Amino acid sequence: MAPIPFEPGAIRMLAKLMNETGLTEIELAEKDRRIRVVRGSAQAPMQQVIVPNAVPHAAVAAPATIPAVDPGAVLSPMVGVAYLTPEPNAPTFIDVGARVDAGQTLLLIEAMKTFNPITAPKAGTVTKILIESGDSVDQGQPLVVIG
Structure with a gap:
């Protein structure tokens, strides 16, 4: 089977649509042609934080609470x-x-x-x-x- 040629304009259009709608993945298929664009998320590098034992428990900030969604x-x-x-x-x-x-x-x-x-x-x-x-x-x- 011969490779399917891709059109850069179609990929740009799909990428623009993804940005406009917030989608992370989109696929366009027509007969034997298929273009799939997936937006990967770049993860920030992990950092190690060392907390000295001398910090009293009360001085450590409590984690932020997630605000409750209004029932209405x-x-x-x-x-x-x-x-x-x-x-x-x-x-x-x-x-x-x-x-x-x-x-x-x-x-x-x-x-x-x-x-x-x-x-x-x-x-x-x-x-x-x-x-x-x-x-x-x-x-x-x-x-x-x-x-």
């Missing part, structure tokens, strides 16, 4: 770019203090050129909007708080 937080189901409006120059879907119904669209997340509506899981009042329109978001990231 709506989390991002995917990696993508969040938009608070249906299109540029349109009014936002929601504002702080707005009353929302279960199933109402709160915002959109664009992932791989598809706009995915993020809806309210319950009725309530929007108490916080934790992102700006155009922000990149990660899966599990709090977006909005409904009280």
